[in-house]
Amino acid sequence: MVITIEIRKMYRYPFERVVDMHLNKYPTPLEQDVRGIKTVEEKRDHVSGIVYRKRIAVCNNVLPSILRKLTVMDVDDVFLEEESWLDLKQKTMNIKSRCLTWTQFATLQEVSVFKESPANPNWTEFFQKGSVTVTGVGRLNRLFELFAQSFFSKGVQKSVQVMETILEQKFGHPCS
Structure with a gap:
């Protein structure tokens, strides 16, 4: 079974500020499960100006103890890979x-887009679609799916809230 989550959010801040906050928001005391992010590759296409980045995030394992009874699930660190293409012209x-963790048991992927709002150039539209597919834990697949659905939904909402809070702390109240 594939679990999908979609979110749309309008940040009432200019594109450059929102993107800068996304790229620099972790680590933060507002989200203790993301312990750090390291850029492992960065390059700029000199023709298009697009900046490509590959980053690895180190996160706490948030699986409940019942799911961590499987030895392979009982790890401290969970690794996530993020690839981004930043086009400042567009x-x-x-x-x-x-x-990157537990790929033999599940696939977790997200596709996100930040873009300047056509309605107001001082605002930034955000769209994210994520999916989780659990396949490799036999009879426990459904239990993992239920946890993933709940965690994924709460995680997306928390990420948006963290962005809003950091933007407001750094730049004040949103643009109208």
């Missing part, structure tokens, strides 16, 4: 993220 940033 004011868009496309992102693909995936979980």
